[in-house]
Amino acid sequence: MDTEKNATEAYIGKEARYGARNYAPVHVVVDHARDCLVWDVEGREYIDMMSAYSAVSHGHLHPRIVAAAHRQLEKVAVTSRAYFGTTLGPFLEKLAQVTGFERALPMNTGAEAVETAIKCARRWGNRVKGIPDGMQQILVARGNFHGRTTTIVGFSSEAGYRDGFGPFCGGFQHFDFGDMESLKAAATEHTCAVLVEPIQGEAGVLLPPPGFFQELRAWCTDRQVLWIDDEVQSGLGRTGKWFAFEHEGVRPDALVLGKALGGGLLPVSAFCADEGVIGVFSPNSHGSTFGGNALAAAVALEGLKVLEEEQLVERSAERGAYLLGRLREVQDEVRPLIREVRGRGLWIGMDIEPACATARDLVERLAARGVLSKETHETVIRFAPPLTISYALVDRAVEIVREVMQEKHRESGLQGKPAAVVDA
Numbered sequence: 001m002d003t004e005k006n007a008t009e010a011y012i013g014k015e016a017r018y019g020a021r022n023y024a025p026v027h028v029v030v031d032h033a034r035d036c037l038v039w040d041v042e043g044r045e046y047i048d049m050m051s052a053y054s055a056v057s058h059g060h061l062h063p064r065i066v067a068a069a070h071r072q073l074e075k076v077a078v079t080s081r082a083y084f085g086t087t088l089g090p091f092l093e094k095l096a097q098v099t100g101f102e103r104a105l106p107m108n109t110g111a112e113a114v115e116t117a118i119k120c121a122r123r124w125g126n127r128v129k130g131i132p133d134g135m136q137q138i139l140v141a142r143g144n145f146h147g148r149t150t151t152i153v154g155f156s157s158e159a160g161y162r163d164g165f166g167p168f169c170g171g172f173q174h175f176d177f178g179d180m181e182s183l184k185a186a187a188t189e190h191t192c193a194v195l196v197e198p199i200q201g202e203a204g205v206l207l208p209p210p211g212f213f214q215e216l217r218a219w220c221t222d223r224q225v226l227w228i229d230d231e232v233q234s235g236l237g238r239t240g241k242w243f244a245f246e247h248e249g250v251r252p253d254a255l256v257l258g259k260a261l262g263g264g265l266l267p268v269s270a271f272c273a274d275e276g277v278i279g280v281f282s283p284n285s286h287g288s289t290f291g292g293n294a295l296a297a298a299v300a301l302e303g304l305k306v307l308e309e310e311q312l313v314e315r316s317a318e319r320g321a322y323l324l325g326r327l328r329e330v331q332d333e334v335r336p337l338i339r340e341v342r343g344r345g346l347w348i349g350m351d352i353e354p355a356c357a358t359a360r361d362l363v364e365r366l367a368a369r370g371v372l373s374k375e376t377h378e379t380v381i382r383f384a385p386p387l388t389i390s391y392a393l394v395d396r397a398v399e400i401v402r403e404v405m406q407e408k409h410r411e412s413g414l415q416g417k418p419a420a421v422v423d424a
C-alpha cells in the first residue's frame, strides 16, 4: 500500500518536474482502462464519465478497434500521402456515407481540421464568392472553442487562451452564440463563413435557443456564406444523433470532425464538405504528413463501423435522457447547490452555484469516490461517458454524484435558503 501510494506521488512528481505546466490534472494516475472503467496505479477503480472529451466515445480499447489496429500494424502504418493505400479510400467512403458530404480531407488533431476549414472557407470566399484575397472575414461565436493554434486562440474570447500569445491573425468577427441579430450585425460583404459549434462544450455545454440553426441556415444560403459546423466534440453520436446539426433538421455546408473519429486510439480528424466547397483545394495547397495515414484510416474506419453496428448513437440518446433525468433528481435534493443540469445525449453540463462550491472541488471529490469528470470554468462539471455505458453503470455513477453533492450541500450550510439569499 505504502509503495503504491509512493508510486502515485512519484508519477505525479515526474510529470510536474519535467513537463511544461500547461495543465492542472486531477490527482489520479491512470494505469489501465477498459470500456467505461479506469484503474489507477493503486488499483482503485473509476467510472469514466469524461471519456477524454469524447475522444473515447467507443469506450477504452474497444476490442474490434484494437483488433483492426493490430491487423494494420502487421501491414503498414505510415507512408505519407505521397502514395495511395488500401485503408484511406474505404475510410473516406464510409465517412461520406455517414456524414452525407461528398468528400473529406483527413488530418490528425481537431485544431488542424479547423485550420483546414478556415483555409477552405477563405479560398472559397476568394475563388467562388469573389472576395479580394486578404479581405475574407469569418464570423465566430463568443465563448467558442476550436483548438489551440495561434490563429484559433486569436479569435477566442477567453483571455487565458490568448494572453501573451499575440500578434494574432486577422479576419475574424465575433457574434453572440445563439443570437442571429448580433450575427447579422457582425457580417460584411466580405464574410465568407460562419464557424460555430452546435453546442458550446468548453463554454459549459451551452445549447443555442431552438431555431437558431434554422435561421442561420437560411441566412447563410441567402447571403452566400458557408456555415461550417465544428462537431469535433459533439459529432459521432455524442448528442444522441450522429451529428448535432440533425436535431434542427438542417444541414451545414461543411463539417469538422475529430476526437471520437480516432476510435479512442489515435488522433484522427477530418474536414468534410461537398465538391463545390472542398473542391477549392488543389495539389500542394494543403496537407499533413500523418493525415490519413494507413493505421489511422484503418482505426477510424472500424470506429465508424462500431458506432453503426453497435447502435451507439441510439444508446447515447436513450442513456443520455436517463442520465439527465437522474441528475435532475439529484439537483432537486440539494437545492440550491446545483443551478442547472443541461445537455443532449450523453453530454451533460452541471452548473454549480458559486456561493456553495467550485466545480473543481466537486470534481476532486467525485474522483476520490470513483467518478471521473471534468470542470470547465469555475462553475460547470461536464459528464460525457463512453456511449457504451450501461444503465447499471449510470446508476452507480449517479449514486456517487448524489453522495458527493449531499455532502457538499450539508457543508455549505445553505440548505433550504431561498435563492435570493444565495445571490446576495
Ligand SMILES: *Cc1c(COP(=O)(O)O)cnc(C)c1O
Pocket (backbone or CB within 6 Å): 053, 108, 109, 110, 111, 112, 114, 145, 146, 147, 148, 197, 201, 230, 231, 232, 233, 234, 258, 259
Ligand atoms: C477539442 C476541440 C477542438 C480541438 O481539437 P484538438 O484535437 O484538441 O486539437 C476543436 N473544436 C472543438 C469543438 C473541440 O471540442
